[in-house]
Amino acid sequence: MRRFIAFLAVLTALITGSALLAAGAQAATGPSGTRVVTADRAAQGERVVVTLSATCPAGATIKVLVTVTAANDDRIAQGTRQKKADCTGVAQPIELRVERNPIGADFVVGPATATTVRTVCDAADCDVIAFDETIRIS
Amino acid sequence: MRLRSLTALALSTVLLTALSPAPARADAGAEIGLLGTTLAARGAAVDVNYSVTCPADITGTATVSVTQTRDDGLIASGTAIDELTCRNGGVLHITRVTATVGGAPFERGRARLTMLVTGAAPINQNTRLQN
Numbered sequence: 001m002r003r004f005i006a007f008l009a010v011l012t013a014l015i016t017g018s019a020l021l022a023a024g025a026q027a028a029t030g031p032s033g034t035r036v037v038t039a040d041r042a043a044q045g046e047r048v049v050v051t052l053s054a055t056c057p058a059g060a061t062i063k064v065l066v067t068v069t070a071a072n073d074d075r076i077a078q079g080t081r082q083k084k085a086d087c088t089g090v091a092q093p094i095e096l097r098v099e100r101n102p103i104g105a106d107f108v109v110g111p112a113t114a115t116t117v118r119t120v121c122d123a124a125d126c127d128v129i130a131f132d133e134t135i136r137i138s
Numbered sequence: 139m140r141l142r143s144l145t146a147l148a149l150s151t152v153l154l155t156a157l158s159p160a161p162a163r164a165d166a167g168a169e170i171g172l173l174g175t176t177l178a179a180r181g182a183a184v185d186v187n188y189s190v191t192c193p194a195d196i197t198g199t200a201t202v203s204v205t206q207t208r209d210d211g212l213i214a215s216g217t218a219i220d221e222l223t224c225r226n227g228g229v230l231h232i233t234r235v236t237a238t239v240g241g242a243p244f245e246r247g248r249a250r251l252t253m254l255v256t257g258a259a260p261i262n263q264n265t266r267l268q269n
């Protein structure tokens with residue numbers, strides 16, 4: 001009986017230890033987020049100036065890769081731009097000049113879709129999160 | 139005597155293995171259910187709503203492709219890849235498929251949808267893009 005209780009104690013300790021270890025290993029870089037605040041058409045539709053609001057833990061770094069896609073009559077306008085910043089721990093603006101892909105059309109005023117892929121890294125880890133949102137090019 | 143015991147043990151092992159029910163396959167049974175396809179940003183993208191039912195937990199990807207021949211003959215198409223986690227039997231998900239820059243915007247009407255989800259049988263079917 002004593003042996004059985006000892007066995008149970010060792011098993012419990014092992015399971016608890018594994019659970020704690022897993023929680024630690026899965027610890028990410030902390031909460032982060034982005035959203036497009038403004039998207040302004042510039043240079044006759046050659047580009048869109050996007051202002052993001054980004055939030056990430058102080059001490060970490062953030063890289064955002066933004067793709068803006070819009071319909072222009074029967075064609076598609078699209079452009080991609082990326083930028084890095086040091087996180088401050090509070091919401092911070094990041095401005096990107098998104099040039100259009102010359103294969104596609106010019107950007108026009110109206111609805112568009114923006115995909116933001118953010119890579120947030122601290123000393124131990126990196127998180128990569130993609131986010132789609134419908135925006136308006138003004 | 140010892141040989142007889144060993145033979146009996148071997149026979150029982152073989153019988154137990156042969157008669158016991160087959161274990162469930164870990165990757166079997168996941169299914170994709172298409173719930174709807176909605177135009178976004180004046181056809182710059184399509185939101186694909188779907189469910190995945192998973193008897194066993196899945197961590198993987200969902201690849202979604204939409205292709206449409208528009209009424210004017212132009213082709214609109216796009217592909218998106220999302221990370222997907224299915225736990226506790228099922229998950230609802232939306233993947234936004236953005237139109238390819240060299241093509242046309244999507245419009246209302248019939249389109250072809252293809253989906254590949256880790257651990258599930260692929261689907262390839264017609265769908266109706268709606269506002």
